[in-house]
Amino acid sequence: MSPTTWGWLVLLFPLIGTVVIGVGFKRWGRAAGVIGTAAIALSFVCAVGALVTLLGKPEHGRELTSSLWNYASAGGVDAKLQILVDPVSVFMILVVTGVSTLIHLYSISYMKSDKGFARYFAYLNFFVLSMLVLVLGGNFVMLIVGWAFVGAASYLLISFWYRRETATKAGIKAFVINVLGDVGLVLGTFFIFRHTHTVSFLGSFAAAPHVFHHDSTDLVAGCLLFLVGAFAKSAQLPLHTWLPDAMEGPTPVSSLIHAATMVTAGVYLIVRLHPLFQLAPTAGEVGAIVGCATLLVAGTIALVVTDLKRVIAYSTMSQIGYMIMGASAGAYSAALFHLMTHAFFKALLFMAAGSIIGAMAGDQSLDRMSGFRKALPFTFACFIIGGLALSGLPPFSGWLSKDDIIAYLNNRGGVYEVLGILGYVGALLTGLYTFRMIFRAFFGEPSPEAKELEHGHLAHAHTPRNPMTGEEEDNDVGFPGPEHVIAERELPMKVAMSLLAALAVVGGFLQIPGVDHVIQNFLSPALANAPLASAAHEPSNGNAWIGLIIGAVIGLVGISIAFRIYIVRPGTAKRLQERLPALHNFLVHKWYFDELIDVVIVQPSLMLGRFALGVLDRGVINDGLTGGVTGLVRSGGAAVRRAQTGFLRYYAAALIFGLSLVLLYFLISST
Amino acid sequence: MNLAQIAAITQHHLKGPYINWAALSPTVVLTVGAIAVLLLGLLSSPMVRERLVPSAALLTLLGAIGAEISRFNHPATIVHGAMRVDDLAILIDLICAVSAIATVILAWRSAAPREAGHGEFHALLLFSVMGMAILASAQDIIVLFVGLELLSIPLYILCASEYRREGSLESGLKYLIIGSVGSATLVYGLAMIYGATGQTGFTGIGNAIASNNILTDPLLLGGIALTAVGFAFKASVAPFHQWTPDVYEGAPTPVTAFMATATKAAAFAIFLRFFDVALISDQNKWAPLLAALAAITIIVGNVGALGQTSLKRMLGFSGVAQAGYMLSGVIVGTQLGVSATVLYLGVYLAMNIAAFAVIQAHQIETGDDRIAGLRGLGKRSPALAASLTVAMLGLAGIPGTVGFVGKFQLIHALVDGGYGWLAIVLVVGAMISLGYYLRVVAAVWMSPAGEHAEISGVPAPGDVLPVALAPIAGGSPEADQLPYTEIVFVAVLFATLCVVFGILPSPLFHLAAHAGAAFSGLF
DSSP, X not given: OOXXXXXXXXXXXXHHHHHHHHHTHHHHTTHHHHHHHHHHHHHHHHHXXXXXXXXXXXXXXXXXXXXXXXXXXXXXXXEEEEEEESHHHHHHHHHHHHHXXXXXXXXXXXXXXXXXXXXXXXXXXXXXXXXXXXXXXXXXXHHHHHHHHHHHHHHHHHXXXXXXXXXXXXXXXXXXXXXXXXXXXXXXXXXXXXXXXXXXXXXXHHHHHHHSOTTXXXXXXXXXXXXXXXXXXXXXXXXXXXXXXXXXXXXXXXXIIIIISGGGHHHHHHHHTHHHHHHOHHHHHHHXXXXXXXXXXXXXXXXTOOBHHHHHHHHHHHHHHHHHHHHHHTOHHHHHHHHHHHHXXXXXXXXXXXXXXXXXXXXXXXXXOOOOTTTOHHHHHHHHHHHHHHHTXXXXXXXXXXXXXXXXXXXXOTHHHHHHHHHHHHHHXXXXXXXHHHXXXXXXXXXXXXXXXXXXXXXXXXXXXXXXXXXXXXXXXXXXXXXXXXXXXXXXXHHHHHXXXXXXXXXXXXXXXXXXXXXXXXXXXXXXXXXXXXXXXXXXXXXXXXXXXXXXXXXXHHHHHHXXXXXXXXXXXXXXXXXXXXXXXXXXXXXXXXXXXXXXXXHHHHHHXXXXXXXXXXXXXXXXXXXXXXXXXXXXHHXXXXXXXXXXXXXXXXXXXXXXXXXXXXXXXXX | OOHHHHHHHHHHHOOOOOOOHHHHHHHHHHHHHHHHHHHHTTSOOHHIIIIIHHHHHHHHHHHHHHHHHHHTTOOEXXXXXXEEEOHHHHHHHHXXXXXXXXXXXXXXXXXXXXXXXXXXXXXXXXXXXXXXXXXXXXXXXXXXXXXXXXXXXXHHHHHTOSTTSHHHHHHHHHHHHHHHHHXXXXXXXXXXXXXXXXXXXXXXXXXXXXXXXXXXXXXXXXXXXXXXXXXXXXXXXXXXXXXXXXXXXXXXXXXXXXXXXXXXXXXXXXXXXXXXXXXXXXXXXXXXXHXXXXXXXXXXXXXXXXXXXXXXXXXXXXXXXXXHHHHHHHHHOSHHHHHHHHHHHHHHHHHHHHHHHHHHHHHHHHSOOBSGGXXXXXXXXXXXXXXHHXXXXXXXXXXXXXXXXXXXXXXXXXXXTTOHHHHHHHHHHHHHHHHHHHHHHHHHHXXXXXSSTTOTTSOOGGGSOOOOOSOSSSSOTTTTOOOOHHHHHHHHHHHHHHHXXXXXXXXXXXXXXXXXXXXXXXX
16 A cells, blocks of 8 residues: 555544544443544554555655545635645654554543543544644645644643533633634735645645745745744743643643644644745744743743643643744754654653542642652652653653754754753753652652552542632533542553653654664655755764763753752742742743733723723623633623614614715725 | 508517527516416415415526526626626526525425415515526616615515514514615715716726726715615625624524525625726725725624624624625635635525524424524434534534635635735634634533533523514414424535535535636736
8 A cells, every 4th residue: 555545544543433432422431432542543553554655665755645636626726635645744643643542542541430431532533633634734725624623622622621610711712822823824824825826735845945035025924924823832932821721621631632742733834834934044033032932931930830730731831842943943853853752751741640630639739749659659650751751861762852952953053052052941940840840749758648549548539629729519521520540550541651651761762863863864855855954954973962961961950959959958949939939929920921911912802892892882792802701691691682672773873974984984095 | 450460560660679588587587486476375275375385486496596507607798788697697696596495495384474475475585586686787887776676675574574573573674774774875876976987887887987087086986985885784794784683683584594695695796796897996995995894894793793692693793794704805806806705605605594494493493592592402403403513613614614615715815815914804703703603513512401501601591681582473382383394404405515515615616716707807
């Protein structure tokens, strides 16, 4: 079979899974989990098939397209239902299907007592399908479709526990911000399409050098719009505020969508569109600087957040900052390499966090966790492996991949060298916040739950509560199920976590400077025409190794600072807080980004809404764009009743008023 | 003198003008059919009235569709240049006729024709379709006005056809009064344009504007302003939209379905023809204004729909927003723009008919058109629920439905025509619209009210407006609870079309490209 046939099969299985589970969700019951996992596993097998057949082709023939039918071929648009199988997309489908399979497996145990079990797997399969459409799509239309679908899947899964108000609000927030990104992507596409007259990737890339000047306005505008899409999806400044809130979703969802796959779509986008970004270096610089800023801002916030999942979420933002920075600068293979290793160790960290949260009976606060080392030995081992990989210590995977990006930046020089050095600052923060988590959750005096667990009793809350607000809940559909699970007692969770732990250790060996360059060699056919990816820009082996050593030392310094603060002198953190209250407040309030957005966007839209209520229309908005719909409905209902009495004279007056304005416009324009 | 001689003399002396009957055939079929239906309605047998009259109306519409299809790709200018039957007119006629067919089926057993009289109801509907056909092919301001009034006056009556129900009467009266203001504005505008150019034909007006160098003549510009407002009123473009939600909510649902789809198509046909043919040389004057109106419309419509509890009212506001989208194709003044607008009118027809069919079925069953009242529909009738879901997703522009195809082409036209900023507004508007379309979808698939009354996003049954739509007298809701297979059929059929053409849209693109090509003066 050809690689493209495998590619279609990769898409087919999650589609079947979604439909089968979605249609028969009542019939399947527990079997839904098995069906969902099997569908994704088969998809992974097909992805491997695509890899093997693609490697069988000569290097210059590794960009294959296949289309089922013409989606639209009139009015100048030539959009096909088309996939592009090339090294970049095969790399992505391998990561996506591979990690997804393991997380589906983990979910079978993790979600087992949830009333929405089948619905969960239908959503999850739908997410994988969308993500695969996104990365396999052969033209901008398919990309947009996949992009919109993953946004919808993310929304569905964040607000999966739909009776939790915090979860539905987080879902709405994520949706609104992602919509902003969709707008960027759609408009960027048309900016490019206007000149290249084709929506297919390969056609656009071939035409781009002929129709665009170096850094021409439309091209830069298009690329910047793409970056808006990338920033929204990948939670980069200033569109990042949805990601920490997205932790309201079930933990495996955080692991799959909000750490390993979907949030890295922005990185994929930049790499996929690299022929355009190469012609628009200005856009590339913007991307790199924003990525670097996110890396640092998120790293500092992660130092003070006390919710376990949110610490990892900020860490994700920060790590994606590395990737965006690298991809924007031209380190395509390094960025994808880090994307892969990050998928391994971050998914692992989330899974381990899920296990701890299970042991805490749903509580996520780091303030209440401590001393789980003995109670959860397996989870502890996994968390340590993930944490070391994240902090970039040798020989773990994160060490090789992160420093690959930084070495490239330093080698490129100019502004990028500054960014590279700031990247080391980020590495220091990474070591510090990662081991702050580990030392607080696993070391020290065991918490009551940990003690109980050491005696074999898993903690169980009498009344389930929302971990964020403390509100009482029940265990019916729309809320988490009654049982809590830990990896130590669940085989599927153990298997998934062990495999990911192994990958987090050895995943980096695919690319060691001076030893092997598997990923770079594999991707090179797709990057053949990119001057920035040529050998001239790659750092020499010596420089790369110097970078690796510096990176390892800095990671170690970060960890030892954490060790000093949390283990040697346990009161230090508190003293620092008291000494520097302003800084601590600033960080705890996440650099006041939510407040900033409130002032800049929500408040004006509220004002606009009040204006609309009073003047423009009979009562619509009483809340900002991101506000709840319920409030709107209430004011709408009242306004509608009033309108039922029929103010015909007002309608006529509005007509005359509008007419006068239109007339005025024309008369003014006539002079 | 024998008969032969008379015939010979008549033929010799009474020479009528040459009439291209073939090109006029759709209008002729509709006229004959409408009169036949009106007369059939006089018969007293209930069988004739309730079965034969609607059947005759359907037959007429099918005949008109046949005539239209036979004229496809045969553009002709008829009646001394006063009308032009080109592919744009044919496609708009088809949209109106299909919409009318759906209306007849939806009204098959509803209260409206029974109260107003079957003959009258269906004849008025056919006359309105005829008005649309004339309007869509008008090439002269006199014909334009005749067509517009022929379209509107039957609609005023149809809105009030359930005259024992307060809402229906109110709706008809409101529409009549406010519609007259709109028509008056339009006539003033047309008169001023005539005054400025001395021409009544569109091409004549266009030539006069271009050659006499009166691009900035206040009389002409004033005329354009008034005409624009008149058309904007018919197409429910903000700020001239306020009648729309009220009238949509009050009118009988089949009539609302007809108004939402066919009237909009006809209004946009004349919008396209008048602005992109007669006034095209003054485009840089009116295009920015219309773009501003489109942006306002998109925002007002979408924001307005967010707070609605009545489905029909929500669709009224959503129709306003969609009018804003469609205006984009007029603004850019290119063939691509024309075809994008026509394409969108077509897909809008499919999505709205599916939605209104579900509302009609649901209303017959429960006498209720509140969004919250839809809860449990997924359990009661999966076919209806699925159709409504498809319609809502389509209106929101989700990929895989025709709505996406339509929006895609409009954005394409906008960016191509240099109105990128309006494309941004369009996309943002479409995203806001998800807020209310998805709410309907959620309500449809939720368990019936009472099981989880506290679910956010859907109002608890207590705090919404009183159910105003249960018939007050005449037919009680119970009496109306008949099987409604034909309505389910309509809903499922149009929903299927939404999906099929969403996945295989090429035929739509080709048809719409024909409409664009009808304006050979554009690029």
